[in-house]
Amino acid sequence: MASIQSALTDADWMKLSADLSSQIGELRARAVVLDLTLMDVMDSFATRVLRTLAQTVTLRGAQTILVGIQPDVAIAMVQLGLAQRLDGILTALNLEHGLDMAEALV
Amino acid sequence: MKLDTLTISEDEVISRKDFLEFRDDDLKALVDAHEMAQTYAEPVIEDFYQYLLSFSHGRSFFQDPVVLARVKQAQKNYFLDLTRGDYGPEYVKNRLRIGAVHQRIGLPFQTYLGMYNWYLRNVANRFFEAYADNPGHALKLLLSLTKLVFFDVGLAMEVYLRTIEEQQEAIKELSTPVLQLREGLLILPIVGALNSARARQLTEQLLRAIASRRAKMVVMDVTGVPAVDSKVANHLVQTVAASRLMGATVIVTGLTPEVAQALVAIGVDLSSVKTAGDLQSGIEEAELLLGYRVVKVETAP
Numbered sequence: 137m138a139s140i141q142s143a144l145t146d147a148d149w150m151k152l153s154a155d156l157s158s159q160i161g162e163l164r165a166r167a168v169v170l171d172l173t174l175m176d177v178m179d180s181f182a183t184r185v186l187r188t189l190a191q192t193v194t195l196r197g198a199q200t201i202l203v204g205i206q207p208d209v210a211i212a213m214v215q216l217g218l219a220q221r222l223d224g225i226l227t228a229l230n231l232e233h234g235l236d237m238a239e240a241l242v
Numbered sequence: 243m244k245l246d247t248l249t250i251s252e253d254e255v256i257s258r259k260d261f262l263e264f265r266d267d268d269l270k271a272l273v274d275a276h277e278m279a280q281t282y283a284e285p286v287i288e289d290f291y292q293y294l295l296s297f298s299h300g301r302s303f304f305q306d307p308v309v310l311a312r313v314k315q316a317q318k319n320y321f322l323d324l325t326r327g328d329y330g331p332e333y334v335k336n337r338l339r340i341g342a343v344h345q346r347i348g349l350p351f352q353t354y355l356g357m358y359n360w361y362l363r364n365v366a367n368r369f370f371e372a373y374a375d376n377p378g379h380a381l382k383l384l385l386s387l388t389k390l391v392f393f394d395v396g397l398a399m400e401v402y403l404r405t406i407e408e409q410q411e412a413i414k415e416l417s418t419p420v421l422q423l424r425e426g427l428l429i430l431p432i433v434g435a436l437n438s439a440r441a442r443q444l445t446e447q448l449l450r451a452i453a454s455r456r457a458k459m460v461v462m463d464v465t466g467v468p469a470v471d472s473k474v475a476n477h478l479v480q481t482v483a484a485s486r487l488m489g490a491t492v493i494v495t496g497l498t499p500e501v502a503q504a505l506v507a508i509g510v511d512l513s514s515v516k517t518a519g520d521l522q523s524g525i526e527e528a529e530l531l532l533g534y535r536v537v538k539v540e541t542a543p
Contacts, residue, residue, distance in 0.1 A: 203489065205487045214484040
């Protein structure tokens with residue numbers, strides 16, 4: 137599980153991405169839950185990183201679940217056309233729902 | 243339309259008068275005509291109601307003789323107000339009030355304008371009669387009066403426009419309830435035409451409800467939406483996508499055969515949207531996905 141703080145720089149995103157994909161192997165993880173509750177802005181770069189991350193995770197044999205996207209962020213993402221890029225990634229309302237979902241996968 | 247909410251700031255009044263170029267000499271010309279106005283106020287008002295009552299729609303508004311007498315008195319007061327020279331806050335308030343009264347009895351704005359036009363024409367004749375030896379002055383006086391009348395018409399129009407806005411607000415609030423049917427299942431019945439503003443408000447309301455009610459499924463029923471064009475369909479797709487980002491699945495129900503055909507014909511891609519024929523099957527599917535099983539209780543006959 138990873139919780140993402142409100143302001144991540146582009147470099148932070150890249151590091152998170154690298155860390156996660158290596159840890160999936162070490163921990164033999166089947167699901168990655170990314171908590172985005174604290175994020176109040178979601179730009180195209182962050183969306184792209186999430187997508188690449190999800191694809192990498194899939195290749196490593198696990199599933200990504202995004203949780204805690206806020207209403208305003210969701211609206212903004214849809215209006216910017218970023219939502220389609222996350223097609224195929226699982227989503228859940230909050231951490232609790234996301235963990236339930238992850239348990240069902242494991 | 244509540245009267246106490248109906249105000250126009252002093253700055254706005256000044257800027258409107260300024261735009262009409264209503265200046266001190268206009269005011270003076272009107273005040274000078276006050277004496278003349280007093281002499282013909284009565285006959286003009288009488289003529290005015292005779293004219294008004296000669297039309298069937300005019301008659302329909304002033305059937306009651308008591309009302310008619312009161313309206314005539316009010317009209318006479320207004321008539322004299324026009325040349326009284328005091329066009330301050332009290333005057334503005336009165337104009338707004340009169341506008342609100344006309345709006346409330348359902349007088350069409352066209353009739354309102356027609357009445358003003360008749361009044362201007364009638365008074366113009368009287369001006370030129372009174373100043374037969376000096377038509378230049380009559381014209382100047384008429385132009386000053388026209389400025390003031392346009393100012394008044396603007397105030398009356400304000401009432402009509404604000405009423406329309408208020409009604410639109412009310413309709414917007416009324417028509418987007420988000421209802422919880424079961425734990426984790428919301429129903430969103432959409433009734434009435436969708437435009438961009440309403441669709442955006444609807445999306446926000448739904449997303450907030452998803453967060454607060456911890457919903458996993460939403461059944462959106464569009465049976466009550468008269469027409470679904472590409473714009474509206476796009477809004478629906480966006481609402482569905484935004485809900486998905488928050489972890490809720492949306493099932494759209496109630497797309498009538500005509501609407502479905504129209505959507506296919508204009509080439510809207512709804513493949514990313516889950517649909518069900520009617521509200522019932524949408525709810526059944528949602529219950530199934532949430533793990534509910536509805537069982538009929540067998541009661542002894």
